[in-house]
Amino acid sequence: MGSKTTIKDVAERAGVSSATVSNVMNDKGKVSESTRKTVLKAVEALNYRPNASAQRRLQKGTRSSIGLVVKEIHNPYFADVTVGVQKKAEEEGYEIMLSSSEGRRETERGIVELFVEKDVDGIIINPLLDREADLSHLFELKRRNIPFVLLEEVHGLKASLVDIDNVEAAQELTTYLIDRGHEDIIHFSGPEYSMHSEERVQGFRRTFFESGLVYSEDYVVRAGAHLRDGYETGMTYFQETDRADWPTAVTCYNDLVAIGLLRALRELEVSVPEEVSVAGFDNIEICEYAPVPLTTIGVPTEEMGQTAVEVLLRHIESEGDHTPEVVNLEPKMTVRASTAPAPTTVKA
Known part of the structure; x- marks a missing residue:
């Protein structure tokens, strides 16, 4: 059984935009008579039928x-x-x-x-x-x-x-660091209003338990979701923590927090990744162009x-x-x- 005909299929056959097809189907907008006939012929040829909701809207003269x-x-x-x-x-x-x-x-x-x-x-x-x-x-x-x-x-x-699966993804990222010899890892967590933040903390914590490494709740530092959050939290944490107690790696709630942290570490003259490794989450486009290109877990x-x-x-x-x-x-x-x-x- 073939896939359902979409409005895009009709538009391609008629040589017009999806918006034009929608205007014809809704009898709205400025559409020439020749274009209208071309679209309706494509509709008939492809046996296109709007879904039930769209049918109701056609009757009311409104858009889906x-x-x-x-x-x-x-x-x-x-x-x-x-x-x-x-x-x-x-x-x-x-x-x-x-x-x-x-x-x-x-x-x-x-x-x-x-x-x-x-x-x-x-x-x-x-x-x-x-x-x-x-x-x-x-x-x-x-x-x-x-x-x-x-x-x-x-x-x-x-x-x-x-x-x-945010828990599993956070585990994969943390495991990657542990497998490379990192034992002193902290996590800059996200905002309290995000279940993703809590799930990523859960994955981070679970990795420690499963690896047999010592875990402390101090390893989770509340940061936020934005560039400024990563920068300010990074400045505060690394200035107030004795250098001997610095982590060798930091995972972050998202890439924005991680990039903010990269700036803080640069200003504090902390080498990344020679002294501290930094990893983000999401793989937004800017990661590739950051001053130090960012390791991250990509969300599609x-x-x-x-x-x-x-x-x-x-x-x-x-x-x-x-x-x-x-x-x-x-x-x-x-x-x-x-x-x-x-x-x-x-x-x-």
């Missing part, structure tokens, strides 16, 4: 849309996820409504409520999660059977999820966005309740110049 809620609009990680969502949504004839909570719980709630009021077909959400978070707006989506997909797991909520962000749309559309098009799907994508380790064997290993 997906709401996307991210945590930080300026973070390259979320920018790459958004690109993936946008690409796949356009292929399927959906518009994207994008908004960012900027780390504020009430803002996230308001965005979700606004999207519901705007009658979007479904929502993709990277939720803010901490011990104080009120997640009733997500449970309300579930209660009302409004299609949504999470990009970070909410414990206790059975919902579709697209993510990576564009694929994540595209997959989230695919899962959401299956949810939208299903009749009745939709069985939640959990999709774990594969992270990839990328080794660059910011890590090396531990100094004691080199000297041995």
Whole structure:
């Protein structure tokens, strides 16, 4: 059985954009009569049928849309996820409504409520999660059977999820350093509102226990998610810690924190990786161009966005309740110049 015809297939056959096909199907926008006929012929030839939600919108004269809620609009990680969502949504004839909570719980709630009021077909959400978070707006989506997909797991909520195994990925990164002789490793953890932060701490901690190395909660230093967080935490930690007690390696919640740390170490005249190895998480584009190219665990962000749309559309098009799907994508380790064997290993 062949794959379902998409709006992109129609656009390619008609030699127009997906937006033009959508305008013809919705009877909106300025489209010449000749173009309209060409598109309709392609629709007929390919036997293209909009999904059930799109059919309802055609009857109402409105466009199909997906709401996307991210945590930080300026973070390259979320920018790459958004690109993936946008690409796949356009292929399927959906518009994207994008908004960012900027780390504020009430803002996230308001965005979700606004999207519901705007009658979007479904929502993709990277939720803010901490011990104080009120997640009733997500449970309300579930209660009302409004299609949504999470990009970070909410414990206790059975919902579709697209993510990576952050615990396993953090273990892979920490194991890589231990295998190269590092025993004095610390972790600059992420913000409290991120379940990913807690999962990466869990993976870091578990690696120590499984390797038989001594572990202390002092090995986890709360940093944040931004360049400034890595820089300021790095300056404070390495200035206030006796040089004899410095770690030989630091893993970071994400690449932004790691790059901020690289700057701090440079200003403190600490050699990377000769004295301290530094590793990040996400593999954003800037890693390759940092003053010391950054070793990191890569998250397939564009694929994540595209997959989230695919899962959401299956949810939208299903009749009745939709069985939640959990999709774990594969992270990839990328080794660059910011890590090396531990100094004691080199000297041995």
